[in-house]
Amino acid sequence: MASIDNEGSGYWYGPDGQLDYSAAVLKSLRDYRAAETALRRSTRDSMGMGETDILALRYLLRVQASGSRTAPKDLSRFLGITSASTTSLIDRLVESGHVRREPHPTDRRSVVVVPTAESDSEVRLTLGGMHRRMMAVAEGLSAEDARVVVDFLRRMAEALEGERRNPLEESTSPD
Incomplete structure (x- = not known):
């Protein structure tokens, strides 16, 4: 079995001096999450977008790649936000040039949100x-x-x- 690097911390050892593998796994999971969070923050900053904006854009790109289309209500449901918040979000993304609104292909009363x-x-x-x-x-x-x-x-x-x-x-x- 591969060794687990604990940076010399006694915290990850049990009372018998043996490495507490469960604690080391959870620490590694926290370290991964911290690295991912820092990267996402850096990405948001470089793109000039908030977390919800990035999540929305990634969702829209994923849906588009699958050959489907996204209505605002689908975006609301995915993000767990109100329709008013979704409208504001879409307005921001349209203004920044990340998405556009297009007529829904089968429902004249609706629109779809398409990433550029x-x-x-x-x-x-x-x-x-x-x-x-x-x-x-x-x-x-x-x-x-x-x-x-x-x-x-x-x-x-x-x-x-x-x-x-x-x-x-x-x-x-x-x-």
């Missing part, structure tokens, strides 16, 4: 290197290691989802 070719290029330029480096790391995993990582992250996501739904579950259950 320039925004696709900007996102690819800004995030492409990061995505390539991350893919190279993932591609370096064996099939078994990939299975373990995917299973672990899925179970972690389920644990967090359970906490979001039942935040007091453990503290109110009898011992």
Whole structure:
């Protein structure tokens, strides 16, 4: 098994002096999240956009790549924001040249929100290197290691989802 780098911190060792692998895994997860957060902040700053704007643009590009179209209500649902907030968001993205409104192809009363070719290029330029480096790391995993990582992250996501739904579950259950 590969060694786990703890930067000499005794915090990650148990009372018997042995490395606490569970704590080291969680620390590594926090380190990854901190690096990802810092990168996203840098990306937002370089693109002059807020977090919700970036999330919306990435969603619109993903939907477009799948051959589908996005109505404002779909964007509201994805982002979990009100229709008024969605309208303001779309207005900002239109003004900055990242998206445009087009007539809905089958509903004359509606519009779709379409990312511009320039925004696709900007996102690819800004995030492409990061995505390539991350893919190279993932591609370096064996099939078994990939299975373990995917299973672990899925179970972690389920644990967090359970906490979001039942935040007091453990503290109110009898011992």
